[in-house]
Amino acid sequence: MRESFLPFSRPSIGEEEVSAVREVLLSGWITTGPVTQRFEEEFARLVGAAHGVSVSSATAGLQIALMALGVGPGDQVITTPMTFAATVNAIIYTGATPVLVDVEGDTLNMDPSKIEGAITDRTRAIMPVHFAGLPVDLDPIREIASRHRLHLVEDCAHAIGSAYKGRPIGSSPSPLGVFSFHPAKNMTTAEGGIIVTDREDLADACRVMRQHGMSKGAWKRFAQSGRPDYEIVSPGIKANLTDLQSAIGLEQLKKLSHFQERRSQIAQIYDSELRGLKGLITPGTPRYPHVHGHHLYWVMLKTEELGMSREEVMARLKEMNIGTGVHYKAVHHHVRYREFGWSDQDLPNASYASSRVMSIPLFPEMTREDAMDVVRALWEVCR
Numbered sequence: 001m002r003e004s005f006l007p008f009s010r011p012s013i014g015e016e017e018v019s020a021v022r023e024v025l026l027s028g029w030i031t032t033g034p035v036t037q038r039f040e041e042e043f044a045r046l047v048g049a050a051h052g053v054s055v056s057s058a059t060a061g062l063q064i065a066l067m068a069l070g071v072g073p074g075d076q077v078i079t080t081p082m083t084f085a086a087t088v089n090a091i092i093y094t095g096a097t098p099v100l101v102d103v104e105g106d107t108l109n110m111d112p113s114k115i116e117g118a119i120t121d122r123t124r125a126i127m128p129v130h131f132a133g134l135p136v137d138l139d140p141i142r143e144i145a146s147r148h149r150l151h152l153v154e155d156c157a158h159a160i161g162s163a164y165k166g167r168p169i170g171s172s173p174s175p176l177g178v179f180s181f182h183p184a185k186n187m188t189t190a191e192g193g194i195i196v197t198d199r200e201d202l203a204d205a206c207r208v209m210r211q212h213g214m215s216k217g218a219w220k221r222f223a224q225s226g227r228p229d230y231e232i233v234s235p236g237i238k239a240n241l242t243d244l245q246s247a248i249g250l251e252q253l254k255k256l257s258h259f260q261e262r263r264s265q266i267a268q269i270y271d272s273e274l275r276g277l278k279g280l281i282t283p284g285t286p287r288y289p290h291v292h293g294h295h296l297y298w299v300m301l302k303t304e305e306l307g308m309s310r311e312e313v314m315a316r317l318k319e320m321n322i323g324t325g326v327h328y329k330a331v332h333h334h335v336r337y338r339e340f341g342w343s344d345q346d347l348p349n350a351s352y353a354s355s356r357v358m359s360i361p362l363f364p365e366m367t368r369e370d371a372m373d374v375v376r377a378l379w380e381v382c383r
């Protein structure tokens with residue numbers, strides 16, 4: 001058994017991030033300003049989007065994205081049950097109602113063939129999640145969105161480094177995509193997120209809405225070249241990213257291709273070493289061309305065959321010093337969302353996965369030996 005505990009995720013922070021934060025701390029400007037502007041430009045360039053509007057979290061970013069599109073009370077937004085609460089909460093915060101459609105059993109991504117049946121005259125947007133870093137099949141979803149005149153807001157929280165048919169996730173979103181920089185994500189700003197779009201009008205609206213609906217942010221008001229007057233011109237929330245966080249983000253961007261390479265190598269070890277294990281289902285691979293961002297590596301436990309619940313397996317692994325995560329208990333299984341009346345019969349694949357899916361350790365600083373410890377522990381527990 002391994003001697004030290006292996007967490008399921010750990011951010012990679014080095015002296016570079018520490019120095020960058022120190023520099024900003026001592027610069028006299030620590031909230032949203034020039035460093036954030038640079039970070040937004042560099043991130044947007046990386047994913048091939050014309051504009052990036054940073055925010056304090058992807059949750060806030062998803063809410064702002066919907067608000068900028070005019071989604072609000074009385075509207076419905078179609079999304080997936082295999083996601084973090086943030087996705088549905090962002091919809092609820094706008095006053096709109098989330099509508100769930102089931103996922104594909106092998107990828108846990110939103111099933112495009114289920115979307116049209118959920119469209120009503122109140123539907124305004126579709127919000128898919130690129131689950132675990134595997135891009136959803138965007139072409140059929142874009143086609144449905146365009147035929148029904150719906151907005152597509154991509155929840156790209158897991159999709160840093162992912163690509164669909166040769167283009168990075170985040171390039172040409174239709175019209176908005178939102179990434180997360182939470183510490184468990186592929187790169188981090190401690191907390192934070194970014195909205196990306198090719199449309200200047202939407203980028204401007206998001207920028208105003210992330211700061212109370214103010215006509216200009218603090219940097220434009222208080223810097224030497226700025227003017228302190230402002231007007232509240234639209235609804236908004238307070239969700240700006242600080243220069244302290246953006247300084248971390250700029251350093252993380254320099255390391256991102258290395259992070260992605262390591263994640264991919266660890267995932268390949270799991271792919272080849274876990275495939276023969278009978279009590280497990282490993283993630284399926286779609287036929288369309290894509291790059292998996294490997295944010296998470298999930299497995300599905302055949303709990304009936306194993307004679308153990310997921311929680312029992314997780315406890316056994318913990319005793320062996322292997323950390324795990326649950327991504328996710330399906331949205332409709334949480335008490336808070338009972339009022340929406342979603343049922344297991346309508347969402348069979350998500351309902352099956354909800355009590356069986358488990359994420360195993362995946363982060364750039366893991367060694368091959370760490371990954372093999374996970375493999376050996378799983379073989380021992382699941383044999």
Ligand SMILES: Cc1ncc(COP(=O)(O)O)c(C=O)c1O
Nearest residue numbers: 057058059084086157180181182
């Ligand atoms: C699919 C998904 N969407 C949105 C979010 C929200 O991200 P944040 O923590 O940056 O608000 C998360 C966070 O885990 C997520 O997994």
